[in-house]
Amino acid sequence: MHILIPFAFCSSEGCAQALPKLDLPHLTQLLSRLAPQPPDTADLFSLSTPHERALARAMGLPVQDGLIPWAALQAQASGAWGFVTPCHWQVATNHITMSGQTLPDFSQAESRALMAAMQPYFEEDGITLHYKHPMLWLAQGDMFNGLATASLDRVASRNVEHWMPRSAQAAPLRRLQNEMQMLLYTHPVNDARAARGVLPVNSFWVSGTGTLPTVREPATTDTEVVDSLRAPALNEDWPAWTQAWQALDATQCAALVQADKQGQPIQLTLCGENSAQTFVTQPQALWRRFMNLFGTQPAFYMLEKL
Numbered sequence: 001m002h003i004l005i006p007f008a009f010c011s012s013e014g015c016a017q018a019l020p021k022l023d024l025p026h027l028t029q030l031l032s033r034l035a036p037q038p039p040d041t042a043d044l045f046s047l048s049t050p051h052e053r054a055l056a057r058a059m060g061l062p063v064q065d066g067l068i069p070w071a072a073l074q075a076q077a078s079g080a081w082g083f084v085t086p087c088h089w090q091v092a093t094n095h096i097t098m099s100g101q102t103l104p105d106f107s108q109a110e111s112r113a114l115m116a117a118m119q120p121y122f123e124e125d126g127i128t129l130h131y132k133h134p135m136l137w138l139a140q141g142d143m144f145n146g147l148a149t150a151s152l153d154r155v156a157s158r159n160v161e162h163w164m165p166r167s168a169q170a171a172p173l174r175r176l177q178n179e180m181q182m183l184l185y186t187h188p189v190n191d192a193r194a195a196r197g198v199l200p201v202n203s204f205w206v207s208g209t210g211t212l213p214t215v216r217e218p219a220t221t222d223t224e225v226v227d228s229l230r231a232p233a234l235n236e237d238w239p240a241w242t243q244a245w246q247a248l249d250a251t252q253c254a255a256l257v258q259a260d261k262q263g264q265p266i267q268l269t270l271c272g273e274n275s276a277q278t279f280v281t282q283p284q285a286l287w288r289r290f291m292n293l294f295g296t297q298p299a300f301y302m303l304e305k306l
Contacts, residue, residue: 001221001222001224001256001259001264001265001266001267002058002221002222002223002224002266002267002268002269003223003224003226003252003253003256003266003267003268003269004051004054004055004058004223004224004225004226004269004271005051005226005229005248005252005268005269005270005271006049006050006051006153006225006226006227006229006230006271007051007229007230007233007234007241007271007272007273008229008245008270008271008272008303008306009270009272009273009303009304009306010233010272010273011044011272011273011274012236012238014236014238015233015236015238015241016304017238018238018239018241018242019303019304021242022242022245022246022299022303023246023249024245024246024249024253024299025249026249026250026253026254026256026257027249027253027299028299029257030253030256030257030260030268030279031279031299031302033257033260033282034260034266034268034279034280034281034282035279035280035281035282036277036278036279037277037278037279037280039275039276039277039305040053040054040275040276040277041274041275042065042274042275043274044273044274045162046065046154047065047066047148047149047150047151047154047163048063048065048066048067048068048151049151049153049154049271049273050271050272050273050274050275050276050306051153051225051269051271051276052068052070052151052153053068053276054269054271054276054278055223055225056068058219058221058223058269059073059219059223060216060217060218060219061073061213061216061217062210062213064148064210065148066148066149066150066209067146067147067148067209067210068208068210069081069208069209069210069211069212070083070207070208071083071138071139071144071207071208071209071210072210072211072212073212074132074138074208075130075138075140077140078211078212079140079142079145079211080140080141080142080143080144080145080146080147080209080210080211081138081139081140081144081208081209081210081211082138082139082141082144082147082149082206082207082208082209082210083136083137083138083139083152083206083207083208083209084129084136084137084138084139084204084205084206085135085136085137085152085204085205085206085207086103086106086111086114086134086135086137086201086203086204087099087103087201087202087203087204087205088101088103088199088200088201088202088203089160089181089202089203095159095161096159096160096161097157097158097159097160098155098156098157098158098160098205099156099157099199100156100157100234100235100236101199101235102135102231103134103135103198103199103201104198104199105193105196105198106134106135106201107134108133108134110134110189110192110193110201111131111133111134111135111137112131113187113188113189114184114187114189114201115129115131115137117183117187118180118183118204121176121179121180121183122139122141122176125141125143125172125176126141126142126143127139127140127141127143128140128141139206143169143170143172143173144206144209144210144211145210145211146169146210147165147167147169147170147209147210148165148167148209149165149206149207149208149209150163150165150207151207151208152205152207153230153234155205156234157234157235157236160205164177165206173206177203177204180203180204181202181203184200184201184202184203185202189201190202221267224252226248226252228244228247228248229241229244229245229248232244253268256268260281264281265280265281266280266281267279267280267281270302270303270306271306272303272305272306273306274306275305275306276306277302277305277306
């Protein structure tokens, strides 16, 4: 039983202020009972997030920055693949920011219409688009072989300029970005969205690029990714993030405590924006000695290190 929690902490002043107010008794209990493993630490400018790296390891996927082949895994096909995500870019005077919000009221019909309009341009560069759901298309093409790209979770609510791929291999993608912005600006789907007062779709983001290895490491354990902290964290809604954390503590964390008390082997992986750390079952005698020496500390002391 392995629970993986993305966005357990964020490098934001608002998050730092919210953290000491969190009441997470079950997480505190878990951290006193489980043995910490060596942390996985990169930096805030790594293309793959800590939770993606942790999940890739658990699933036996290669962990190379910006080249975890999530799209190829989704397609369950050989060759090079990537995700294409329709999105909204907010244009300011000196920079362009990716909206952290999921496109509101974006239907399957709208998504398919935009993909059909964009498909011929992608095909000119040897890329074939496949519809998955309104916010996610699969893209197949040799361009994605070895092309490192930033996770959508890295660029959400941030300046896209810092995360655009700059290699010569990515030049066609940068050109496509410009062409699609002009195409989308006058597309009837966006005219209808403007009439409804919702955000237009004015760009796309490529992520999850790479190829599946011919031989994969076996998955270490069944992993459940608890994603309830993601949306409030990306939108910097810290009251909602606090509420989501406390709900998570009362459910998944409480279930882990119960499983541990029943002698079941468990794992907990906490992920911030900078690092991730996994905690695993340890012998009761060991954690009791640890408790006697150091006592119990509130969970936020651990979270602020992520």
